[in-house]
C-alpha cells in the first residue's frame with residue numbers, strides 16, 4: 001500500500017426513485033489495497049460501484065479516480081458486474097465475452113484484431129478456462145461464468161478493479177483460485193475492490209474493508225476496524241465474529 | 246414472371262432484410278413488444294407528415310413518422326420509470342392512444358386520399374410496382390424499392406460500423422457504460438433505425454407484417470444458433486424465404502400478400518420450434534429418451550462389472566435383477582452388443598475388454614468431469630456431450 005488515493009468519493013447520494021439508497025457517502029480508497037465492501041442485501045453495494053463507474057447518475061456528490069473524473073480515467077478501471085445482471089442465454093462464446101474487455105481500449109467502431117484475441121486467450125488461461133473458450137456461455141456452470149467475468153476484467157489491464165460478488169456461487173477451489181489472482185493483482189500495485197458476503201473470510205482475504213448500509217459505517221484496515229461493533233452497526237443484529245462457525 | 250412480380254418480391258425481400266437486422270437485437274433485448282408499439286404509434290406521424298408533404302413517399306414524412314416512433318419509446322420508458330406500472334403495461338397504454346389519434350385524424354381529414362386503415366394494417370404490396378420513381382422523366386423503378394433500398398443500405402452500414410457496440414450493450418449494459426459506450430445512445434440509435442425501417446416498410450407491407458418481419462425470423466434464428474453473427478444471417482435468410490414463399494402462396498390463393506408472408510413466418514417459426522437440432526421440441530424429447538437408454542446401458546454394464554456370479558449375468562435374469570421391462574432390456578442388450586461392449590455365451594453375458602474400459606471411463610467422467618479420455622465417445626453418446 002502506498003499513500004496515494006486511488007478512488008475518492010465525496011458526499012455521494014444516490015436514489016433510484018425517491019428515497020435515497022446511498023446517503024452522503026465519503027470514501028477514500030488508498031492505492032494497492034484489496035478491499036471488501038460488506039453490508040446486507042439492499043445496502044447499496046452494487047449501487048455504490050455503479051455510481052463510481054458512471055453507470056448511475058448520483059443526485060449529489062462526486063467521484064474521482066486518481067484525482068480526475070471517471071470519464072477521463074476510464075482506461076484505468078475494470079469492472080466485474082454481479083453475475084445475474086446479464087443474460088447468459090445470449091448467443092456468444094466464452095472467448096467472445098472475454099474479448100469484450102478489450103473494447104474500451106479500442107474505442108468506437110474499431111474492431112478487435114489478433115492482438116486483442118491473444119490477450120483474451122491469455123486471460124482465459126490465467127483463470128483456467130482455456131479449454132472452454134468455444135463454449136456457449138449458457139453451457140458454463142455458475143463458477144465458470146464467474147471465471148469468465150474475471151478474465152474479462154483481467155484483459156482490461158487496469159489499475160483499479162471493481163468486482164461485484166465474484167465469489168457468488170463458486171466452490172471452494174474456484175474461490176481460492178480467484179482470491180489468489182486478486183492477491184497477485186494487489187502485489188502488482190493494483191487496487192482491488194470487491195463486494196463480499198462471507199464475513200468469515202474477510203480477515204483472511206482482504207487488508208481493507210468498508211462497511212456499508214445506505215450510509216458508510218466505517219472504512220479502513222481490516223485489522224483495525226473489522227470488529228463486532230461495526231458489524232452490529234452494519235447488520236443491525238448483535239453480531240459476534242468470534243462465535244461464527 | 247412479369248417484371249411487376251419480380252419487383253414485388255424484391256421489395257418484400259429488402260423489407261425482410263431491413264427488418265431482420267434491428268429485429269435480431271430487439272429479440273435479444275427482449276423488446277419484441279416495442280416494435281409492435283412503434284409500428285402502431287407512427288400512424289399519427291404518417292398522417293401529419295402527409296398533411297405537410299402531400300406525398301406518402303417523401304423522406305420528410307418518413308423522418309416525422311420515425312420521430313413519433315422514438316417518442317413512443319421515450320413515453321413508454323417515462324411511464325415505466327415512475328414505477329407505477331410494468332413495461333408491457335406502459336406499452337399497452339401508449340400505443341393504442343397514439344394509434345387512435347392517427348385513426349381519428351384519417352377519418353376527419355384524410356378521407357379522400359389514399360390512406361385507409363386496411364392499408365395501414367396490411368399494406369398494399371401488390372400495388373407497390375405501380376408507383377414509379379421518375380428521374381427527369383426516366384422510370385428508374387418503384388418508389389418503395391428505392392425507399393426501402395436506401396433504408397437498408399443505411400442499416401447495413403450502421404450495423405457494420407457499430408456491431409461491437411451493439412453486441413456489448415445488448416449483452417452487458419453495465420460494462421458498456423463503464424467502458425464509455427453510452428447504452429442510451431446505442432439504445433436510441435437502435436430505436437431510431439427500427440422506427441425508420443418500420444415507416445419505410447409500412448406503406449408497402451403494413452403494420453402487422455412489419456412487426457412479424459422484425460420478430461419471427463430473429464426468434465426462429467435464436468433457436469438455431471449460439472453465435473450472434475450466424476443469428477443475424479439466419480434471420481435475414483428466414484425473412485427473405487418467407488417473403489418469397491409468401492408471395493407465391495398469395496399468388497396461388499389469390500389472397501393478401503402481406504397476410505401470406507405473415508403466415509409463412511408463423512409456419513417457419515413452428516417448423517424451427519419443432520425441429521431445431523438442439524433446442525427444438527423433438528430434439529429435446531429424442532435426447533431425453535436416448536439419455537434414459539444410455540443410463541440404463543451404464544447401469545447394466547456396471548452390474549456386469551460388479552457381479553461375477555453366473556446367476557446374476559444370465560440373460561433371462563437380468564430384467565429381474567435390474568428391474569426392467571422386457572423391451573427395455575432388449576434395447577439395452579442390442580445397444581451393448583452393437584458397440585462390442587458385451588459378449589453373450591450360452592445365455593451368460595460377459596463384458597468385453599472394450600466394455601470394461603468404457604464403463605470405467607464413463608463413470609470416471611461423470612464423477613470427475615475430466616474431459617480428456619472420453620472425447621472419442623462424445624459423438625455416439627448424449628450423456629457425454631457436456
Ligand SMILES: Nc1ncnc2c1ncn2[C@@H]1O[C@H](COP(=O)(O)OP(=O)(O)OP(=O)(O)O)[C@@H](O)[C@H]1O
Pocket residue numbers: 016017021039040041042043044045046047048
Ligand atoms: N433499478 C432499480 N430501481 C429501483 N430500485 C433499485 C434498483 N436497483 C436497486 N434498487 C434498490 O436500491 C437498493 C440498493 O440496491 P443494491 O443493488 O445496490 O444493493 P446491494 O447492496 O448490491 O444488494 P445485494 O447484496 O442484494 O446485491 C435496494 O433497496 C434496491 O431495492
Ligand SMILES: [Mg+2]
Pocket residue numbers: 045046047082164
Ligand atoms: Mg448487489
